[in-house]
Amino acid sequence: MISQINFTFGSSQLLRDIAKKHPDRTFKLCVSNGDNVKYALFDVSGKENIFSSPISLKTIDGFGDDLRGIISYQSFKLSNDDERIMREKAKDIIASSKQAKGANAILLCNRVGHPNSTILLSAWNSQADLNAWHDSNLYSSLNEFSARGPQNTYFSETYSLAD
Template sequence: MITRISITYGTKQVLSKLQTRFPDRPLLLLDSSTSGEQLALLDVSGQESVFSSPIHYDIKLHRGTTDWQGFVNFIYVDNLSADDQKVMNSKANHFVTTDPMPDGMRSIYFMKDEKNRSNNIILSTWDNADDFSLWKKEASFKPFSYFLTTQYNYHEASYHFFKPEVK
């Protein structure tokens, strides 16, 4: 199992060149689901980064497939007190190790930002965006809803795998 994921952002031209330059690396080109052509390159090799400006996430918990397909969502939560951090760790641990995975969820990763340990990231992969939207309304998501406020700098980023337009 990998212990770290790295991500960088850029243009299609720059990120595609990285993929070409490192063909043996699993570098996944992601396109923002909400704004289109806002691209990210995800390195899921667990190796030292080949990016010039990487953001590294240390994987604390993982369950599910390592076959990257479908819809990808990042939930970011930080600015937690020591007590809130314990609660978040407990809820994430229980969900990832105990609760059944929701319909359509392919994998879930609970991660920490390497530079800012108070930044919690829940990375999930799904068959499609609708499955993710349904999960946010289910009881299994409820333990995380406490943190979905601006007080905790909650924000999300959703992606799908980049597919160039066919002309």
């Protein structure tokens, strides 16, 4: 399981140049499925951050280290109580999802420097596999945390590998 992930955003060329300068790293260049000019470069080498404007994640729980196919990034910023409840539910879902069709990795992470921000990062063979998981009874216990409200903020983005 990946213990640390850093990523950043930029143009395809800028991110490719960064990757070329660091051949000792394992990068995943991704493009947003919602906006084909929005790129992200994930450093999954587990090494210290090299980006000037990173988003840094530390893994709390999960399985897999194969970020390929469709990558789902979900960010939950919750109250202290809701965060604790959400994380417990997410851990149960992750434990039960190891055999989910098409699941390559599911990681529950802290966003470094952002208290109460929990990230659920998952990788799937196809969009259909991700959709089936999101629509499953298993995943449904997290739905309440993805509704925006006065005590919570939710963001999600889905990516495909660009190279």
